[in-house]
Amino acid sequence: MPDESPSPQRILLVTGLSGAGKSTALQVLEDLGWEALDNFPIRMLGSLVDSGDNTLPVAIGFDSRTRGFVPAEIIALCKQLEARDDVELTTLFIDCGSTELERRYNETRRLHPMARGRPVLDGIKAERELLEPLRRWADIVVDTTTYATNQLQQVVRERFADDTERHMTITISSFGFARGMPPLADLLFDMRFLDNPHWVPGLRELTGLDVPVAEHIAADPAFTPAFDRIIDLLREVMPRYAAQGRSYLNIAFGCTGGRHRSVYSAERAAEVLREDGFSPTVLHRNLGSRPADRLERR
Incomplete structure (x- = not known):
C-alpha cells in the first residue's frame, strides 16, 4: 500500500x-x-x-x-x-x-x-x-x-x-493605437508597418482570428522576417526578466484598430511561446470593436 x-x-x-x-x-x-x-x-x-x-x-x-x-x-x-x-x-x-x-x-x-x-x-x-x-x-x-x-x-x-x-505569468495582448495605448505593457511591438487588411475587400469585417486575414498578413513580405526577430528578442529577454524576479510579463502587439494585424501577431507569438514551453494568456482588447474608416488611417 x-x-x-x-x-x-x-x-x-x-x-x-x-x-x-x-x-x-x-x-x-x-x-x-x-x-x-x-x-x-x-x-x-x-x-x-x-x-x-x-x-x-x-x-x-x-x-x-x-x-x-x-x-x-x-x-x-x-x-x-x-x-x-x-x-x-x-x-x-x-x-x-x-x-x-x-x-x-x-x-x-x-x-x-x-x-x-x-x-x-x-x-x-x-x-x-x-x-x-x-x-x-x-x-x-x-x-x-x-x-x-x-x-x-x-x-x-x-x-x-x-x-x-519559477515561471513568470505571461500575458500577450493585442490592441489598437487609435483606441489608446495599453497602460501595463512591458514589451510593445507596433505592427502598423504591415499591409492593413481593413482596406482589402472582404477582410474588413473579419479579424486576425479568421483564416483569410491570417493568410493575408502572413503573405506580407515584411511579416516573417520582422516576426522572427521579435520572437528571437523574446527568447533572449524573457529568461532575463525571470532572473530579475519578474512575476508578470505583459507583451503587447498593436495595430491601428486592434482587430487584424495585432490580433494575428499576438496569436502567432502565443503559439510559438507555447511550443517553447511557456503558457501565455492571450487577450484581445479591441477585437469586438466595430470597424471604422476614420480610425484606420494606417
Missing part, C-alpha cells in the same frame, strides 16, 4: 546580520508561497510545529533583536526538531562584510540595534560575535557583500522556489 503519512512540515529559519538582507529574503519567500514570519519568538517554534498545520512551508526570520535570542539555546532547539520525522528544518544565514554593512547603515542613517550610542562598526562587530555560532550551524550561508537587492532575490528564488513557481 502507498505511504499515506503526511508530508513533514517544511521550516526555514532565516537569520543573519542586521542590514545583510534578511527582510528581502523573507519577502521573496512570501512571494514564492511560503508563510513568512519575521521577528518570531524563537522559543515558540516548538508550539508552532505542534499546531499541526503544515499546509504551507514556513519561513521564520529572527536576529539579535528577537526576544529570547540566545544562539546556544536556538541551536539546541533546532537539534531537537531535526530529530523529528514530521519536520524538515533548514537554516539560512544572511552574511555581509562589515565595511559594506557600515556603508549601508551610514547611507540609510538607520541606527544599528547593537551600537547603543557607539559607532556603527562597533555594533556590527558585537553582533557578528554573537551570531557566529549560528553562522557555523547554518545549512546555507549567503554572503551579500557584493550583491544588489535583485541579486539576493534571485539567489533565494533559485534555492527555494518549486519548479512550478
Whole structure:
C-alpha cells in the first residue's frame, strides 16, 4: 500500500546580520508561497510545529533583536526538531562584510540595534560575535557583500522556489493605437508597418482570428522576417526578466484598430511561446470593436 503519512512540515529559519538582507529574503519567500514570519519568538517554534498545520512551508526570520535570542539555546532547539520525522528544518544565514554593512547603515542613517550610542562598526562587530555560532550551524550561508537587492532575490528564488513557481505569468495582448495605448505593457511591438487588411475587400469585417486575414498578413513580405526577430528578442529577454524576479510579463502587439494585424501577431507569438514551453494568456482588447474608416488611417 502507498505511504499515506503526511508530508513533514517544511521550516526555514532565516537569520543573519542586521542590514545583510534578511527582510528581502523573507519577502521573496512570501512571494514564492511560503508563510513568512519575521521577528518570531524563537522559543515558540516548538508550539508552532505542534499546531499541526503544515499546509504551507514556513519561513521564520529572527536576529539579535528577537526576544529570547540566545544562539546556544536556538541551536539546541533546532537539534531537537531535526530529530523529528514530521519536520524538515533548514537554516539560512544572511552574511555581509562589515565595511559594506557600515556603508549601508551610514547611507540609510538607520541606527544599528547593537551600537547603543557607539559607532556603527562597533555594533556590527558585537553582533557578528554573537551570531557566529549560528553562522557555523547554518545549512546555507549567503554572503551579500557584493550583491544588489535583485541579486539576493534571485539567489533565494533559485534555492527555494518549486519548479512550478519559477515561471513568470505571461500575458500577450493585442490592441489598437487609435483606441489608446495599453497602460501595463512591458514589451510593445507596433505592427502598423504591415499591409492593413481593413482596406482589402472582404477582410474588413473579419479579424486576425479568421483564416483569410491570417493568410493575408502572413503573405506580407515584411511579416516573417520582422516576426522572427521579435520572437528571437523574446527568447533572449524573457529568461532575463525571470532572473530579475519578474512575476508578470505583459507583451503587447498593436495595430491601428486592434482587430487584424495585432490580433494575428499576438496569436502567432502565443503559439510559438507555447511550443517553447511557456503558457501565455492571450487577450484581445479591441477585437469586438466595430470597424471604422476614420480610425484606420494606417
